[in-house]
Amino acid sequence: MRIIDLSTPVDASFWEPDPVTHDVLTPREGALHMSEEMRTHLGVEFDVSELPDGEFLSLDRMSLTTHTGTHVDAPSHYGSRAAYGDGVPRHIDQMPLEWFLNPGMVLDLTGLGTGTAGPAELEKEFERIGRVPEPMDIVLLNTGASRWVGRQRYFTDFTGLDGAAVHLLLDLGVKVIGTDAFSLDAPFGHIIARYQETGDRSVLWPAHFAGREREYCQIERLGNLDALPAAHGFQVACFPVKITGAGAGWTRAVALIDDDQPHTGGLLS
Numbered sequence: 001m002r003i004i005d006l007s008t009p010v011d012a013s014f015w016e017p018d019p020v021t022h023d024v025l026t027p028r029e030g031a032l033h034m035s036e037e038m039r040t041h042l043g044v045e046f047d048v049s050e051l052p053d054g055e056f057l058s059l060d061r062m063s064l065t066t067h068t069g070t071h072v073d074a075p076s077h078y079g080s081r082a083a084y085g086d087g088v089p090r091h092i093d094q095m096p097l098e099w100f101l102n103p104g105m106v107l108d109l110t111g112l113g114t115g116t117a118g119p120a121e122l123e124k125e126f127e128r129i130g131r132v133p134e135p136m137d138i139v140l141l142n143t144g145a146s147r148w149v150g151r152q153r154y155f156t157d158f159t160g161l162d163g164a165a166v167h168l169l170l171d172l173g174v175k176v177i178g179t180d181a182f183s184l185d186a187p188f189g190h191i192i193a194r195y196q197e198t199g200d201r202s203v204l205w206p207a208h209f210a211g212r213e214r215e216y217c218q219i220e221r222l223g224n225l226d227a228l229p230a231a232h233g234f235q236v237a238c239f240p241v242k243i244t245g246a247g248a249g250w251t252r253a254v255a256l257i258d259d260d261q262p263h264t265g266g267l268l269s
Contacts, residue, residue, distance in 0.1 A: 002257040006140075006178075006236070008223040010062075010069035010250070014150040021063040027055035066092075066248040072100070072176075072240035073218040077247035078211035085215070092249040093242045095217060099175045102136045104236035104255060105129075106228050109159050110144040116162040116186045117141075122169070129231040135173025138236040142225040145181035149223060160186035163206030170214050176238070178219030178253070184208065219253060228255055 012022035025033055031048040034056045038044045048054055067073075075082060075089035082089040107125040109117055126132045133139050145158035158181035166184075169177055177184060184207040185191065194203045207218075219238050228234065235256040240249030 002259060004224065004227050004234075004255040004257060006222050006224055006238075006253040006255055007070040007251070008146060008149050008221050010064060011150065012062075015152045015154075016064075016068060017155060018065050018068065020068055023061045025059040025061075027053075027058050030059050031056035033059065066243065066246055066250065067220070069250055070219065070221045070223070070253050071248045071250045072238060073208075073211075073220060073248045074240075074246065075211055075215050075217070078208050081212070082215065083213045089211075089215070091244070092240050092246045093244050095240070097239060099136070099217060100138075100239045100251075101235065101237045102138050102176070103134070103232065104138045104140060104228075104234050105131065105133055105232045106140040106142050106225055107231070108142050110142060112143070112159045114157050114159065114187060114190055116160050116165075116190075118162045118165050119168045122165050131232055133169060133172045133174050137172075137174055138176045138178060138219075138238065139169055139174050140178040140219075140222060140225060140236070141180065141184075143179060143181050145179075146223040146225070149221075155182050156187050156189060158182060158187060160184055161207045163202065163210050166207050166210040166216075167214070170210070170216055174216070176217045176219060176236075178222050178236075178238070180222045180225050181220070183220060184218045219251065222253055229257065234258075 010020060012020040031051055031054060035046050035048050038046050072092065074092035074095060076091045078089065081087055107122060109121065112121065143159040145154060148154035148157065160181065161184055185205045191203060191205060236253065237256060238251045238253040240251045243249050
């Protein structure tokens with residue numbers, strides 16, 4: 001079995017709307033920090049020169065949102081109320097793990113440009129591939145946006161889904177939809193421009209707001225989707241970090257490829 005990394009990094013050098021800060025205590029600084037903590041909290045004196053090379057352990061401190069890097073959006077991210085169940089959307093730590101290890105399917109939307117894709121574009125891909133998503137499949141959207149990771153353009157130039165496209169996938173039993181773009185919706189500027197032009201509220205973040213009506217999760221900011229050898233015939237593992245009460249959690253998303261399985265329906269076929 002091969003493992004293909006489908007994740008993009010959290011990198012403090014990347015351009016981000018919410019900048020990432022990453023401070024590192026070196027192993028030497030970690031030794032001094034440990035010595036001070038022992039003195040303060042335990043009343044114990046310890047000479048760090050007793051440690052090999054006078055070093056202890058490094059320590060990373062980071063400040064970032066849960067929507068930085070590859071992450072899974074929980075239903076509670078979409079709004080405080082839901083039209084299903086008891087009306088209270090679940091947080092990321094409450095989502096069933098069974099959702100996040102399932103057969104994967106990747107759709108090629110690379111030719112669409114900035115804006116939204118609707119049901120017609122998805123159905124065209126189903127026909128090209130020769131397969132319709134089955135219940136619990138994890139559907140990934142290759143928009144080509146990942147080539148701009150780390151640059152400001154990553155947040156302004158990509159294809160999202162409209163509400164009808166999201167509902168089409170949910171009607172088929174899909175619970176997790178992934179994209180290599182910053183958002184499953186179109187870029188913010190595109191959405192606002194369309195709303196100001198039309199006055200139609202349905203163009204305001206329809207992919208996310210569909211999650212107020214029906215429970216599902218998004219994986220955003222995937223990468224390396226071009227490395228998948230076929231449009232299906234692989235498993236996706238994307239377990240989110242268990243952050244209590246959070247609307248999202250980071251994930252190291254991967255594709256699991258069985259090398260004994262024939263590759264059919266390739267991305268470019």
